[in-house]
Amino acid sequence: MPEPLPGGYQALFESRWPHLTHPHVRALAWLLDAPDLLDPDAPHWQGRIASLGPMSPAIADWLAALQRDPSPLQAALGDKHYSRLGLYAEKLLAFYFAEHGRLYAHGLQVRAGRTDTIGEFDFLLREGEQLVHIEFATKFYLLDNADGFNGLIGPNLADTLGVKMRKIFDKQLSLSQHPAAQALVPQPIVRAQALVKGWLFYPDGVPLMPGISQQHCHGFWMTQAQAAASLTEGDYAIMPRLQWLAPLRLAAGEGMGRASLLEALRGQTSPVMIAALQKNGAWLVEQSRGFVVPDGWREQAAQRRQDGALPA
Numbered sequence: 462m463p464e465p466l467p468g469g470y471q472a473l474f475e476s477r478w479p480h481l482t483h484p485h486v487r488a489l490a491w492l493l494d495a496p497d498l499l500d501p502d503a504p505h506w507q508g509r510i511a512s513l514g515p516m517s518p519a520i521a522d523w524l525a526a527l528q529r530d531p532s533p534l535q536a537a538l539g540d541k542h543y544s545r546l547g548l549y550a551e552k553l554l555a556f557y558f559a560e561h562g563r564l565y566a567h568g569l570q571v572r573a574g575r576t577d578t579i580g581e582f583d584f585l586l587r588e589g590e591q592l593v594h595i596e597f598a599t600k601f602y603l604l605d606n607a608d609g610f611n612g613l614i615g616p617n618l619a620d621t622l623g624v625k626m627r628k629i630f631d632k633q634l635s636l637s638q639h640p641a642a643q644a645l646v647p648q649p650i651v652r653a654q655a656l657v658k659g660w661l662f663y664p665d666g667v668p669l670m671p672g673i674s675q676q677h678c679h680g681f682w683m684t685q686a687q688a689a690a691s692l693t694e695g696d697y698a699i700m701p702r703l704q705w706l707a708p709l710r711l712a713a714g715e716g717m718g719r720a721s722l723l724e725a726l727r728g729q730t731s732p733v734m735i736a737a738l739q740k741n742g743a744w745l746v747e748q749s750r751g752f753v754v755p756d757g758w759r760e761q762a763a764q765r766r767q768d769g770a771l772p773a
Contacts, residue, residue, distance in 0.1 A: 470495065470678045471708040471747045478524075482710060482744075485534050486527045489553045491658075491707035493520060496676035498600065498659045499626075505672040509634060511595055511654035523560070533560075546702050550599040550658070551583065563587050571642045580636040591651045596633045600625060600659040601705065603682045603732075603752060605762050610672070611772045613661060616732035616752055618765050621772060629655045660705075662752050681751035682732075688753045689723055696738040696745050697722040708747035709736045716745045726753050 477494065481487045494516050501510040527534055537556040543549040551567070558564035565585040572578050584595040602613035602622050610623035636642050637650040661673070662682040669675065683691065696716035700709055716738045717725070726733060732754040738745035755761075766773045 469680075469749060470676075471749065474708045475741070475746050480525060481528050483528055483531050484704060484707075485538065485553070486524060486531055487707040487710065488550070488704075489527070489534065489557060490524050492550060492554055492599075493524075493557065495658055495678055497674045498657045498661070498677050499655075500672060500674045503672045509630060509654050511656040513656070543703060546705060547599055549703055550706060551597060554597060555584070558584060558586060565592055565648075566646075569645070571636060571639060571645055573639075573641045579639050579641050580633060582636060582642075583633075585646065585650070588651065590648065592646065592648045594634070594637050594650050594653040596629050596653070596655045598625065598629065598655065598657045598659070599706065600657065601662070601734075602659070603662045603754070604664065604668070605759055608773075609670075614762055614771065616734075616754070618758075618762055618771065623772060626655070626657075658706075660750070680749060682754060683751065684754055684756045684758065685726055685729070686756050688726060692719050692723065694719050696740065698736045698738060698745075699725060700734040700736050700750065702734075705734060709738070709750075710747070711738065711745045713740060713743050713745055729753070730755055732758065 474491065474494070478487065478490050481490055493513060497510070497512050499506060499510050501508075501512045503510075534553075534556055537559075538549075538552055543552070555564060555567040558567075563586045565587050566582060567584055569582040569585060570578055571580050571582070582594055583597045586593045586595055600615075600622065602615055604612055605614050606612040610626065611621045613622040615621070634653040634655065637646070637653055642650075660678040660680055662680045664682055667679055695718075697719065698709060698711060698716050699722070722735065726735075732752040734750060734752050736747045736750045739748040762771070765771045
C-alpha cells in the first residue's frame with residue numbers, strides 16, 4: 462500500500478495519548494488536540510476561523526481522569542445511537558465547553574415565528590460578560606482535482622469544502638445579526654467564527670493549498686482496483702463512521718488481513734474508510750488511513766459537476 466504520507470498525525474497522537482483507550486475519550490482528545498483543518502491566520506478567511514489553541518496540561522489531566530472514569534462523558538452522550546458523525550462530535554465538544562464553564566448554549570434555534578426557523582447557533586460561548594458564536598464542522602474530503610477548495614469533495618459526492626465554507630460564511634455566521642436572534646440572546650455576541658476539524662485525503666502526495674493548515678490531518682484515497690494491486694500484507698480495519706475522528710486503536714486480534722479486507726471491499730458501491738494497523742503491545746494502532754472508492758468514483762464526481770450538482 463502507499464507509504465504513510467509525510468507528517469502523518471497518527472504517530473504523534475499515539476505518542477501523546479497512549480493511555481487513552483476509551484473510544485469516546487479518544488475522540489474527544491482528537492477534537493481538542495488535532496491540528497485545525499483550516500489555517501486561522503490565512504488571509505483567505507479574514508479572521509473568521511476559530512482555533513481551540515494548544516492543549517494545556519490541565520486539559521490533558523482532565524482527559525486522563527475521564528479515561529479512568531468515563532461515566533460523566535457517557536451520561537452527557539446518553540443512550541442515543543448517533544447516526545450522524547457531526548452530531549456526535551458536537552455533543553463531545555458541548556460536554557467539554559460545559560465542563561469548563563464556557564457553554565452558554567448549544568444548538569439554540571432562532572425562530573421568527575412558531576414555524577419559521579431562521580437558523581441555529583451551534584455554540585454560544587461565554588467570554589467574560591460577552592458571547593462568542595462558534596459554528597462547528599467536522600469534515601472529510603477527497604481531492605479529486607486541483608480546482609481549489611471545490612476540488613476537495615465529500616466521499617458521498619454531496620458537497621465540497623468550498624460549498625461548505627460559503628454556506629458557513631454567507632449564512633450561518635451572520636445569524637447573530639438577525640433581529641430574532643438579538644431578541645433571543647440578551648448578551649452581545651462580539652464575534653462569529655467557524656471551528657473546522659477533519660481529515661483530507663489525497664491520491665498522490667499532499668499538495669500545499671493556501672488556507673489549509675500545513676499540519677492538517679490527512680490520508681490517502683485509492684480505487685478498489687488500486688487497492689487490490691497495491692495493498693500489502695498486514696493488519697487492517699474498516700472504520701465505522703463514528704470512529705472516523707481519532708486514530709483507531711483495537712485490541713490485538715481484532716484486525717483483518719489483506720485478503721479479508723479485499724473481500725469485504727469487493728462490490729462496495731460507496732467509499733469505505735480503512736485503517737492500516739501496526740501492533741503495539743496488546744493493541745493494534747492506526748498507522749495510516751484512507752478511503753477505498755468504487756472504480757468509477759472519479760467519473761461519478763465529474764458527472765455530478767457536469768450536471769450542476771457540484772461546482773465545476
